[in-house]
Amino acid sequence: MPQIARCEHVNLWRGQTRILDNINWTVSLGQHWVVLGPNGAGKTSLVDMLAGRIYPSQGSVRVLDETLGRVEIAEIRQRVGYSSPVLSAQIPGEERVERAVLSAVWGMTASWREQYEDIDLARANSLMEMFEVSHLKEREFYTLSQGEKQRVLVARALMIDPEMLVLDEPAAALDLGGRELLLGGLSELARDPKSPVMVMVTHHLEEIPPGFTHALAMKEGKVFAAGPVEMVLTSEILSEMYGLPLHVSHLEGRFSARMVS
Template sequence: ERLGGVGTDVFELRPRIGMAGIAMAEKLPKRQTVLETVLTAAYGMTATWHEDYDPVDEERAKAFLDRLGMNDYLDRRFGTLSEGERKRTLIARAMMTDPELLLLDEPAAGLDLGGREDLVRRLGRLARDPYAPSMIMVTHHVEEIAPGFTHVLMIRQGKVLAAGPVEMELTSRNLSHCFGLPLVVERVGDRWTAHGLPLK
């Protein structure tokens, strides 16, 4: 389905898209537990009210959290989590509505090396799962591209510079054009790295 076309019903599309990003994190009450934070998504809420959650919803929330390495944090307050723990909780929350599309807005932003690598590993496993939703990830760092992500879209100042299979489009030339300085892109195994050229 083409978004933004004539006749697109945004309200119908919204529940089909799961979103995890900083904007959502700021709307969630810090006093809620991790489990409550994920459960509220089943009812389209950001905070608990007087809902009685079905046992099946609790099991699903726990399964998503377990998959993202958050099973030991179910009763922790959302506001006490580290940045990496918070990001993983948000991804579990975004999956509670069984979305067809999972949109990850800079999921590794603010993470240290260990947190980033843990998240990339988990996203790679999710991306390879045939039952997982399609995923789009916004990032400024090629090192954050998890194995299993197949395509890339490069945008500079609102214009598309490159789009297509990651192996064909994630090149030194395209990335240099995107960032406006000479860059070298390298592939090591199933991961990507980029670095600038030294100043002369």
């Protein structure tokens, strides 16, 4: 299976603190990964590397046959769709939703008199439809609810027709309806063999879209477990990782977890 991303002996230091500790991880074509683990485990730092946002301090990160540090970062960013809370904050509040989606074509968070082709407009519209935000396209971004913003950001991340899609906590702070709408769109993508490989950070098993194939569990900057979802998202592994007696259920493609006494 062709490799889409590969981390080898990756360490990340910030000052005296080791944030990522000897990470080895391979993402292959046809896989969709969920990344989970306790707060501060290093999930965002790791996926930010895949999206070409930060570099490792040591080790090698290969993304789409390029090695971080040996390629123009813009080249990676043109091929990897990315959505995160940080990116959400960078979209100017007064930007209209349709323009916010379109601006990804130019690798910018704000539009500036740039022209778009009909093909870009058509793609933006079909993605907004897929994530059920078409009716909001004339609205200013700041007027959207959190759930609407998250769905716009995922549509935006897909605008560049990426080869890999990196989503950092796309379902955070969503209500039940917003979460289910988002998961519906992501699950549709996961089932489509033409879709990009997806890597999604989440805290909640309930937020894993059906169709995600693999899980990376992280703790204290290290890989705690990695592999097919049904091998990693088990009561035993998650109880050990979180230090709590957890019971994990898997029903009709959806996972959930609860504490048992």
